[in-house]
Amino acid sequence: MTTPVLDVRGLAYAYPDGHQALFGVDLHVHRGERVALLGPNGAGKTTLVLHLNGILTAGAGSVHVSGLPVARENLLEIRRRVGVVFQDPDDQLFMPSVRDDVAFGPANLGLRGAALEQRVVDALDRVGMVDFIDRPPHHLSFGQRRRVAVATVLAMEPEVLVLDEPSSNLDPASRRELADILRSLDVTVLMVTHDLPYAYELCPRSVVLSDGVVVADGSTRDVLTDDALMAAHRLELPFGFDPRTIPAP
Numbered sequence: 001m002t003t004p005v006l007d008v009r010g011l012a013y014a015y016p017d018g019h020q021a022l023f024g025v026d027l028h029v030h031r032g033e034r035v036a037l038l039g040p041n042g043a044g045k046t047t048l049v050l051h052l053n054g055i056l057t058a059g060a061g062s063v064h065v066s067g068l069p070v071a072r073e074n075l076l077e078i079r080r081r082v083g084v085v086f087q088d089p090d091d092q093l094f095m096p097s098v099r100d101d102v103a104f105g106p107a108n109l110g111l112r113g114a115a116l117e118q119r120v121v122d123a124l125d126r127v128g129m130v131d132f133i134d135r136p137p138h139h140l141s142f143g144q145r146r147r148v149a150v151a152t153v154l155a156m157e158p159e160v161l162v163l164d165e166p167s168s169n170l171d172p173a174s175r176r177e178l179a180d181i182l183r184s185l186d187v188t189v190l191m192v193t194h195d196l197p198y199a200y201e202l203c204p205r206s207v208v209l210s211d212g213v214v215v216a217d218g219s220t221r222d223v224l225t226d227d228a229l230m231a232a233h234r235l236e237l238p239f240g241f242d243p244r245t246i247p248a249p
């Protein structure tokens with residue numbers, strides 16, 4: 001069996017105020033998988049994501065990324081391996097131009113000159129944003145800023161791309177275009193979402209977190225058609241969306 005890209009074992013975490021957000025979570029994601037992380041508000045999804053690149057460190061249990069433990073001494077390499085795209089692109093874009101924002105991470109890794117420019121152009125090309133390379137990020141639409149935020153992470157050549165609510169605040173065309181981009185990337189994806197049709201469209205596998213515990217881990221079709229599971233964990237399909245009648249993508 002190959003080493004999982006993400007290997008979370010028995011992860012438990014309480015915030016400093018004593019609130020226990022995770023109770024022994026296990027999650028294994030293998031190279032090339034696209035996995036949706038589902039669950040109601042307050043389930044612990046963001047808390048789990050913050051452990052994947054060491055923003056939070058395990059109260060108990062362990063997190064490994066391609067065999068490397070998430071620990072203070074490995075944080076630089078862990079953050080290269082795990083690219084997190086946060087829900088608000090403005091948390092990620094802070095430079096005067098799109099080029100500078102996308103170059104920031106690889107420049108910190110030591111890339112310079114033509115190699116750095118090539119890395120930036122390649123990352124922007126993968127999200128269809130090369131033509132915007134000289135623009136200030138704050139002049140772009142929200143959907144364009146989200147794509148640039150994805151490029152800032154791709155420029156680090158991560159082993160896993162973690163996306164927090166990638167479809168939120170996108171109009172239907174931008175939502176579909178981002179889905180096409182994500183499908184075209186040759187990278188392992190873990191996607192936190194409340195957008196269940198998006199999970200169905202993009203992720204063959206879904207993990208459901210509820211009250212800090214993994215309550216389901218299986219094919220997205222099986223999860224979304226398990227009416228008892230869905231009702232027990234406050235997951236609701238939008239009106240008219242029935243995975244039973246839609247062929248698995």
Ligand SMILES: Nc1ncnc2c1ncn2[C@@H]1O[C@H](COP(=O)(O)OP(=O)(O)OP(=O)(O)O)[C@@H](O)[C@H]1O
Binds near residue numbers: 040042
């Ligand atoms: N900084 C904090 N201090 C104390 N408790 C926190 C903190 N951040 C989150 N929590 C609590 O931890 C639990 C899990 O929160 P988390 O944000 O991980 O859930 P989530 O599944 O991402 O929710 P959502 O879908 O609403 O984004 C919640 O009960 C939340 O109130």
